Each structure stands twice: as structure tokens, then as C-alpha cells.
Amino acid sequence: MTSRERIRSAINGESIDRKPAVVWSASPGHRCDVVISALDTLEQAIETHPDQVVIVEIYGPFGRSTRRGVNLTKILSGDPSAGGEALKRVKDEVRGDITEALQRGAHGVFYRLDGAYPSANTPMEYGGHYLEMDRELLEAAADADFNLIYVEGEEDIYLDFVADLPAHAITWSSRHVEIPVRSARAMARGLVALDNPEADIFFARSQDEIDRLLSRSEAAPG
Numbered sequence: 001m002t003s004r005e006r007i008r009s010a011i012n013g014e015s016i017d018r019k020p021a022v023v024w025s026a027s028p029g030h031r032c033d034v035v036i037s038a039l040d041t042l043e044q045a046i047e048t049h050p051d052q053v054v055i056v057e058i059y060g061p062f063g064r065s066t067r068r069g070v071n072l073t074k075i076l077s078g079d080p081s082a083g084g085e086a087l088k089r090v091k092d093e094v095r096g097d098i099t100e101a102l103q104r105g106a107h108g109v110f111y112r113l114d115g116a117y118p119s120a121n122t123p124m125e126y127g128g129h130y131l132e133m134d135r136e137l138l139e140a141a142a143d144a145d146f147n148l149i150y151v152e153g154e155e156d157i158y159l160d161f162v163a164d165l166p167a168h169a170i171t172w173s174s175r176h177v178e179i180p181v182r183s184a185r186a187m188a189r190g191l192v193a194l195d196n197p198e199a200d201i202f203f204a205r206s207q208d209e210i211d212r213l214l215s216r217s218e219a220a221p222g
Contacts, residue, residue, distance in 0.1 A: 003033035003052045004107075007146050010191060010200065011168050019217055021202040021210045022148070022193060028052070029207045031214060034146065036110045039101055046105050053146050055108040056101035060134050061090045062121075063114030063152060073115075073125050091133055098140050108144035108168070111137070116162050117153035123161065131161055138166045148193060148203075153177065163187035171203045 001009070001017050009016045022034040026045060035054045037045035045054050065072045065086075072090070076083030098109055113134055116126050141147050147167040151157050154176035163170060163184065171193040172179070181198040191200035195209055197220075202213040 004145070006033055007053050007168075011146070018214065019200070019202055021214055022204075023207050023210045024203075024205045025207070029210070032207070032210060034148070037106070039097055042101060042104050042106055053107045054105075055110045055144075055146060055148060056097075056106045057110045057112065058094060058097055058101070059112045060114060060130070060137065061087060061094055062130050063112050064094060065090050066114060066120075073121055073129065076129055087129065087133070091137065094137050095140055098137060102141065102144055106144070108146040108148070109138075109141050111141075111147060111149045111167065112152060113149050113162060113165075114152040116151060116158040117155050119155060120153070123158055126158060127161060134162070135165050142166055159184060160187055164189040169193045169201055 006016050006020050010020050020033045021031060023032045024036055026035060026037050026041065028035055033053055035045050035049045035052050037054055037056055039056050042056055059067065062072060072083060072087055075086055101109060115121050115130050138147065149165060149167045149170045151159065151162055151170065151172040154173060157172055157177055159179060164187065167190050169191040170188050174194050174196065181192055181194060181196055184192045193199055193201035193203035195202065195204040195213060197213065197216055202210055204210045204213065
């Protein structure tokens with residue numbers, strides 16, 4: 001199967017020759033099915049990896065603002081009107097990047113969802129300010145071939161809040177957040193992507209780890 005066929009069949013619950021594999025890299029090995037590209041290098045990624053699924057890394061509104069040193073939650077708490085305007089501006093930026101990525105040929109987005117953990121926001125703050133905005137932005141990419149949510153956070157994440165957001169698959173840092181695959185799958189709208197033999201899609205930060213997961217999977221009985 002080609003990478004695109006493998007991803008599509010996995011999404012549709014159809015028979016596949018092996019589990020799809022994603023390494024967090026713009027230059028993955030040939031056994032990986034997905035390339036995670038920056039927006040400004042998208043055309044190069046598509047040209048260099050014509051047989052793989054190319055998705056563009058996109059920060060959601062909270063994460064994009066935090067990277068600029070802006071605490072949207074604090075602004076919203078102190079001045080709801082100014083905070084609302086700031087949040088709308090950054091949401092429009094994110095939507096613009098999603099639209100541009102898809103228009104330029106990306107097969108989907110790698111949506112970095114930040115803010116859904118206690119040290120960033122309370123459940124009420126995340127749910128009240130950001131959850132539906134993340135949903136709206138992911139809906140803007142709903143017609144893409146493959147959208148993958150990465151839930152940021154090195155502590156307890158609000159997976160029960162975000163698991164049903166519209167995307168083909170969801171992942172998080174399994175090094176820091178321990179959630180059983182079975183529990184996550186029961187909540188998730190899409191597939192579960194992790195560095196775990198039980199995951200629907202293998203997802204790792206290194207090619208070596210992907211190779212180990214694929215080798216173990218191929219060696220397993222049945």
C-alpha cells in the first residue's frame with residue numbers, strides 16, 4: 001500500500017498491510033507515512049516526499065499567543081473586551097494559515113493544541129475561552145485527508161475535553177502523560193496515535209522508535 005492508501009484505509013477502518021507510522025519530522029524515513037512540515041517549507045516537503053502524506057504544523061490560538069509571550073487568559077480575566085478582541089485576531093491568523101496550507105497542497109494539519117492542562121488554564125478557563133475556538137478551527141480543515149491533533153502539556157491534560165474534536169487522530173506526550181490507549185480510544189473521535197504497540201497509529205519523536213514499533217508489530221503473531 002502507498003502511504004496515502006494506508007492512512008485512508010486506517011481512518012475508514014479498512015484492512016491495512018501494517019499500522020501507519022508518523023515520526024515528528026520534516027524528513028522522515030521511507031517507512032513513515034506522514035511528513036510534518038512548516039508552512040514556509042510546504043512546497044519543498046511535497047516535492048521531496050511525493051508518496052507520503054504532508055501535513056502542516058499549526059499552533060492553536062493559545063499556543064501561538066504563548067509563544068509570543070502573551071497570556072491570553074490573563075488578558076481575558078482583566079479586560080474581557082480587550083481579551084476577546086485579541087483572541088479573535090489570533091484565531092483569524094490561525095484560520096488563515098490553515099486555509100493557506102490546504103490551498104497550497106497540504107494533505108492536512110498537525111494541530112498543536114495548547115492550554116488544556118492545569119498550569120495553563122483551569123478546566124473552566126479552557127472550556128470557556130478556547131475549546132470551541134479549537135473546534136471551529138479544526139472544522140475549517142475537516143475536508144483534508146489527514147488531520148492530527150497534538151495535545152500539549154507535561155502534566156494531566158484535559159483529554160476528556162478535547163478527544164472529540166474533529167480530527168482523524170489525536171496524540172500527546174506519552175512520556176509525561178500516562179493515559180491507557182483503551183481509555184483514550186473510548187473518548188476519541190478519531191484514531192489514537194502514540195508510541196505504544198496498542199495504538200492505532202504509531203507516533204514517535206525519533207525514527208529509531210518508529211522502526212522499533214514497526215519491527216515489534218511485524219514480529220507479533222497474527
